[in-house]
Amino acid sequence: MTDLPGRPSRRGFLKGSVASAALLPLAVPAQAETLPDLPPLDQYKPQYLTAPEWAFVMAACARLIPSDGNGPGAIECRVPVFIDRQLAGAFGKAETWYMEGPFEPAADPRLGYQSPLTPAEVYRKAIPLFDAWCADHHGAGFAKLTAEKQDAALTSLQKGEVGLAPEQRDFFSLLLQNTKEGYFADPSHGGNYKMQAWVYIGFPGARGAFPEWAGRENVKYPLGPVALDGKRA
Amino acid sequence: MATRTDPKKDVVIIGLGWTGSILGMELAQDGLEILALERGADRNTVPDFQYPDAFDELKYGIRYGLMQKPAQSTLTVRRNLTETALPYRHLGAFLPGDGVGGAGVHWNGQSWRPLEVEYRLKSYVEEAFGANIMPEGMQIQDWGVTAAEMEPFMNKFERVAGISGKAGNIKGQIQEGGNPFEAERSEDYPLPPLKNTWDSELFADAASKLGYHPFPRPSANASRAYVNDYGMQLGPCNYCGFCERFGCNNYSKSSPQVCILDALKRKPNFAYKTRCEVLKIEKAQDGKTATGVTYFDENSGDTVFQPADVVLVCAFSLHNVHLLLLSGIGQPYDPVSGEGVVGRNYAYQMTGGTGLWFKDKVFNPFVGTGSGGMSIDDFSIGQIDFAKEGFIGGSYITGSHTGGRPIQQLSMPPGTPSWGAGWKQAAGDWYGHNMSIGSHGSNMSYRDCYLDLDPTYKDRHGRPLMRMTFDWKPNDIRMTQFMKGKIEEIARSLKPDKISAGYKADGSHFDVRPYQSTHNVGGAVMGTDPKTSAINRYLQSWDCHNVWVMGASAFPQNTQYNPTGPLGGLAYWAAEALRKDYLKSPRPLM
Numbered sequence: 001m002t003d004l005p006g007r008p009s010r011r012g013f014l015k016g017s018v019a020s021a022a023l024l025p026l027a028v029p030a031q032a033e034t035l036p037d038l039p040p041l042d043q044y045k046p047q048y049l050t051a052p053e054w055a056f057v058m059a060a061c062a063r064l065i066p067s068d069g070n071g072p073g074a075i076e077c078r079v080p081v082f083i084d085r086q087l088a089g090a091f092g093k094a095e096t097w098y099m100e101g102p103f104e105p106a107a108d109p110r111l112g113y114q115s116p117l118t119p120a121e122v123y124r125k126a127i128p129l130f131d132a133w134c135a136d137h138h139g140a141g142f143a144k145l146t147a148e149k150q151d152a153a154l155t156s157l158q159k160g161e162v163g164l165a166p167e168q169r170d171f172f173s174l175l176l177q178n179t180k181e182g183y184f185a186d187p188s189h190g191g192n193y194k195m196q197a198w199v200y201i202g203f204p205g206a207r208g209a210f211p212e213w214a215g216r217e218n219v220k221y222p223l224g225p226v227a228l229d230g231k232r233a
Numbered sequence: 234m235a236t237r238t239d240p241k242k243d244v245v246i247i248g249l250g251w252t253g254s255i256l257g258m259e260l261a262q263d264g265l266e267i268l269a270l271e272r273g274a275d276r277n278t279v280p281d282f283q284y285p286d287a288f289d290e291l292k293y294g295i296r297y298g299l300m301q302k303p304a305q306s307t308l309t310v311r312r313n314l315t316e317t318a319l320p321y322r323h324l325g326a327f328l329p330g331d332g333v334g335g336a337g338v339h340w341n342g343q344s345w346r347p348l349e350v351e352y353r354l355k356s357y358v359e360e361a362f363g364a365n366i367m368p369e370g371m372q373i374q375d376w377g378v379t380a381a382e383m384e385p386f387m388n389k390f391e392r393v394a395g396i397s398g399k400a401g402n403i404k405g406q407i408q409e410g411g412n413p414f415e416a417e418r419s420e421d422y423p424l425p426p427l428k429n430t431w432d433s434e435l436f437a438d439a440a441s442k443l444g445y446h447p448f449p450r451p452s453a454n455a456s457r458a459y460v461n462d463y464g465m466q467l468g469p470c471n472y473c474g475f476c477e478r479f480g481c482n483n484y485s486k487s488s489p490q491v492c493i494l495d496a497l498k499r500k501p502n503f504a505y506k507t508r509c510e511v512l513k514i515e516k517a518q519d520g521k522t523a524t525g526v527t528y529f530d531e532n533s534g535d536t537v538f539q540p541a542d543v544v545l546v547c548a549f550s551l552h553n554v555h556l557l558l559l560s561g562i563g564q565p566y567d568p569v570s571g572e573g574v575v576g577r578n579y580a581y582q583m584t585g586g587t588g589l590w591f592k593d594k595v596f597n598p599f600v601g602t603g604s605g606g607m608s609i610d611d612f613s614i615g616q617i618d619f620a621k622e623g624f625i626g627g628s629y630i631t632g633s634h635t636g637g638r639p640i641q642q643l644s645m646p647p648g649t650p651s652w653g654a655g656w657k658q659a660a661g662d663w664y665g666h667n668m669s670i671g672s673h674g675s676n677m678s679y680r681d682c683y684l685d686l687d688p689t690y691k692d693r694h695g696r697p698l699m700r701m702t703f704d705w706k707p708n709d710i711r712m713t714q715f716m717k718g719k720i721e722e723i724a725r726s727l728k729p730d731k732i733s734a735g736y737k738a739d740g741s742h743f744d745v746r747p748y749q750s751t752h753n754v755g756g757a758v759m760g761t762d763p764k765t766s767a768i769n770r771y772l773q774s775w776d777c778h779n780v781w782v783m784g785a786s787a788f789p790q791n792t793q794y795n796p797t798g799p800l801g802g803l804a805y806w807a808a809e810a811l812r813k814d815y816l817k818s819p820r821p822l823m
Binding site for chain 1: 284285286288289290291295296297302303304307310311312317319320321322323325427428429430431434469470471472473474475482483593594595597599600602605637638639640643651652653654656657658660661664665689690691742743744745746
């Protein structure tokens with residue numbers, strides 16, 4: 001008989017009964033564990049983003065989901081790592097998208113994405129253009145602005161007021177969507193470090209079985225999250 | 234074109250989702266040599282949906298791991314006859330499935346039967362209200378089959394799929410706690426209803442107090458262990474909250490894999506090939522039959538001609554229509570002259586929803602199933618005075634949730650900033666404090682909503698993409714606005730702290746970006762008149778009698794319900810016509 005990690009077994013129960021109070025060992029697998037630290041973000045070597053792009057993504061993420069207030073920020077959750085890895089992979093390359101021409105990037109947005117650029121190319125083209133706009137309107141590139149001016153610049157970007165060509169008009173929506181994805185996706189994708197975002201909102205991750213919880217009224221689920229690799233926070 | 238011709242089969246099946254699996258299983262019992270061609274990958278519960286890998290929201294819920302890849306297959310979209318259609322470059326509004334099991338892998342499992350009047354909608358409207366209430370351009374039709382004729386076949390599908398629910402009308406006797414407005418059924422569902430989550434109970438209580446008739450939504454998530462007529466087994470649902478967009482790790486969600494395929498694969502006269510995309514159905518010289526299909530085998534790079542006596546078109550509804558158009562089977566529909574049938578009467582689904590937020594209520598939204606919840610049918614198609622309300626249509630209304638996956642399903646009250654400190658604070662404040670009440674409604678067919686071949690864009694084989702011309706119409710917008718009023722009355726009676734509305738309104742145009750529904754129907758509709766239908770009431774092509782076209786492409790307009798129930802029932806209905814009549818004497822049955 002094999003003890004599976006994270007699962008109470010008969011043998012585990014028997015071993016636990018001998019060692020300590022009955023029932024206690026059964027609860028242990030459900031509880032949080034100490035998760036290993038990763039090297040700090042400034043030691044991360046981006047797979048896709050250049051140094052200035054990385055500096056922009058770090059600065060933008062820090063405003064889109066800031067660190068102050070309740071809950072972790074995008075930086076503590078290592079969202080920039082997630083974005084870099086996504087842009088280096090199938091998503092960044094639009095591998096599953098239909099990317100045959102002719103392209104009409106200025107079409108009614110309701111007809112969907114019509115840029116000839118992949119998401120990775122949108123980041124590459126839009127970041128220097130937006131940085132130049134920030135320099136013109138706020139006196140410095142985005143990463144060097146104060147938090148207040150960064151928020152104002154991001155608001156202008158969101159409203160489509162920074163003069164990006166139609167090919168790059170989805171830049172802000174991609175950036176915001178990718179930031180939220182990195183905040184909430186399983187940590188194996190590079191963000192949501194130590195499942196902090198899941199802990200914050202109360203999402204239990206990949207537990208995957210709640211048959212006894214259907215129908216309970218106004219009782220908060222007590223267990224913390226589990227990641228795809230079996231780790232618990 | 235073909236680099237190889239293979240030995241002839243009795244039957245070739247295009248697409249191995251629900252309808253292909255059903256037809257394969259039924260016809261295999263007669264000893265026919267059957268080959269199914271599936272253009273996507275093979276998929277099995279283990280390893281493809283196993284724990285924990287299936288619980289990756291980013292991979293499956295957001296990056297659409299189980300869905301069709303537009304790079305391999307997509308279409309173009311425009312809203313009217315004068316606009317230039319542009320490609321649906323990445324998925325959004327609808328999510329066709331891909332691979333063995335098709336959309337039957339990633340669906341919610343909301344499994345309904347159409348109402349009695351929905352099968353004969355045009356006749357019903359004319360009899361009850363007069364033909365003059367139909368707005369200009371509306372093109373609704375009768376199906377050519379009745380609820381009574383379909384009942385045994387709907388029942389067969391529900392028994393194979395192991396549907397959980399509570400009957401409301403058994404042989405004319407109204408059943409307490411079921412849907413009193415449903416079409417008469419011969420017996421109860423094979424499984425009892427799922428357990429309710431608290432939000433569903435709150436909705437049902439509020440609806441009851443207003444005099445409505447709540448009942449458990451019929452569900453293809455098994456409430457208990459079950460063995461179906463093919464000996465396939467389902468396990469009880471775990472309420473895992475990773476249902477729609479995901480494969481089920483627990484053998485609980487009815488799918489072709491769980492309900493049919495492992496039994497079918499044991500039949501020595503059945504074979505299937507994956508990564509084999511049918512390019513064309515080949516017609517005989519006289520044009521009255523098909524000789525087989527030509528397909529591209531991605532495994533070998535070969536283009537293969539597969540001769541067959543019978544061709545069963547069992548792909549997703551949109552692909553069925555595309556293949557008929559590419560193969561020249563049936564006259565393409567022309568919206569100007571109104572002539573032609575292939576592509577005619579494409580329709581979609583009109584849905585809406587009201588969000589409710591409560592500071593003092595905790596819902597644990599991650600405890601959910603794809604198709605649980607409580608519904609009411611008090612505003613269904615048969616219960617509304619169309620002349621008085623000024624629209625033709627109806628909706629079922631449900632209080633439920635399917636999960637609490639945070640990237641897709643974190644729901645914030647109106648006025649929440651989309652980013653920044655306010656967004657983060659709201660995420661912590663409101664996750665788990667939200668419930669919703671949704672309407673799931675009909676969409677009528679119209680003269681200028683149709684499918685044809687795009688003049689510009691091509692697929693990877695050099696074939697024209699299909700072009701969808703579709704927009705929302707005032708009739709259907711009035712219907713959904715009517716539902717908004719009814720739902721908000723229920724919602725306000727629950728006294729939420731915050732409330733939001735998401736309904737199409739005057740001036741709404743079709744937007745391909747946000748997910749709305751994968752209930753794309755019509756385009757190869759069934760009927761009794763070859764001038765207005767591509768296939769007859771047995772789903773047999775009027776033009777090539779050995780070509781049969783399954784799926785929701787047969788619906789002449791959309792019902793107010795999810796399409797899988799009736800497309801499953803229609804597959805059994807067609808299988809019976811094939812087995813008891815056609816195969817003994819191949820000919821046009823009408």
